Amino acid sequence: MTELLFLVLVLLGPVLLTEALLARYEVMAYTAGWRTPTTELPQDVPYARGADPDRPPEAYLVYLDGIGKRRFRDTRDGGQLVKAVIAGAPELRVLGQVQPYSPLADPLVDRPVWEWLRHHIGILLFLHNVMQIFVAADHRYRPLYNRAVGTQIAGQLRLAGYQPDSGIPVVLLSYSGGAQVATGAVEELHAQLRAQLLLITLGGFHNGANDLTHADHLYRLTSESDWIERVGTWIFPQRWRLFRRSGWNRARRASKITAHFLDPATHIGRNSYISPDAKMPDGRSYVDRTADTVIALIRAYCGRARVPSREPAPKQSMPDPPASAVG
Template structure:
């Protein structure tokens, strides 16, 4: 009986995986064709949101920071507790910056998995309930896989430009909603965790054309391709934990990052010293020992070490 249930669950998982992989580019193409287009909220001053930024700094800010969550994300408003804690620490330590954290990077429309008609809508809601109850299950892997496929779409030479243009529009809208003054040239920093780093980099070329400002990307264990966005980013700060094996996948699965392709966007950016890597000790990709880990070692947590490094980068 138990073996039969396991076989059924495995069969469902494989079926869901195949369907999710096949439909990954479809969401991007349907958005591009206008089949699923949705109007974004008016970012005019009377509708701007200041609740998700450092209060009182919008009109005097020196820079804007946008955070893109990792592949476990369901919504820009549904961050894991460790991420929420990290964002609070970052806002407190960087009062000169407006920190935006409500962007969902794994949809060209920015639509959370729970707020649009999708094939697995009930599954996403079930996973959300499990996460809120503090319980993980095999269903949680479906969220990761679904978002990983979207990261692959972002890195794809065929579909990537379309997906990344949509992601850039979502980020642009969030910046304007938070009070970004167009034409001011205020610097923009996009912090991307895990797959969010690839989306951040992919959106850079479109954001640079729109804002005419200095745009930098901070990768937190990012799985990144040799993206054309590297031609437009002022600096890619690649922060990696010495025990993070996940971020190493980018250097393996994307051949244009290999040293034997010297004229790729990645290797040209490295040659021009526009990619800077920072290695943090005793840190893995996720969990209590991950980038947002809160247990203290020698009087300081991983999250606090990370915030300290990010502040140093922002102040350069």
């Protein structure tokens, strides 16, 4: 057993080191201006789907996928969550092409080396995106990464028809590690678009350090069976209640975070939040239940955004754990 573990470390060590360097290269290349981020999409990929582009939508929704995202098209579930949201809420304009794990907005499948790896060592594609999450969470690179991807999102929104200062809400729906990018994009989107921002995280894996001052609210969709999201609350100190000055804990004290449980869904697998096969007692699939929840939250938010209210923000739907707990 010891020999096997040593062999794995010997094989993975150089790979992890290489991935760590490549992940940092993109954000540094963006910051130094060595490369220009991609803005154009393939001809068959629209800048947005859903609501009629000739009329203002109720809201713009930007979907930030998990670590399976490697192309402009939706990948993790074949785009089923996005399709379900569009079908159930035709009043929304939905963007699914943002590359949350590339500050240069450069899909992995368009790079010759990575295309070869996809066919031969596919796990490296996921490892690359995992490393990007930790670069985005690293205090040394986080401001640069946030600015890069926030600018990418703002640019794609403009190309999809969004007008700064229009008053139309922007919803950032993120899956897993996409939550790190979504929370990091808040400041740049506020600065560039002055938009009302709603965040919805689905099994969100993030470090809790990003400032959420300019987000109106964050809905945390989770499950008691989602161990991956729970690991994120353990390994990042900024998610611990002890660190009261972190962005996450300041938002919690401002009643900006509401948890909704989608039990018994899991993070990945046949019973995941976006599973088309696992069924609820009422006959809906898990992906349809998730889409219905997202749509209901957005519609309620848009209703409040149109009619300013003096009522306090809703409290968390889950009881507070002891002060020593993490969340």
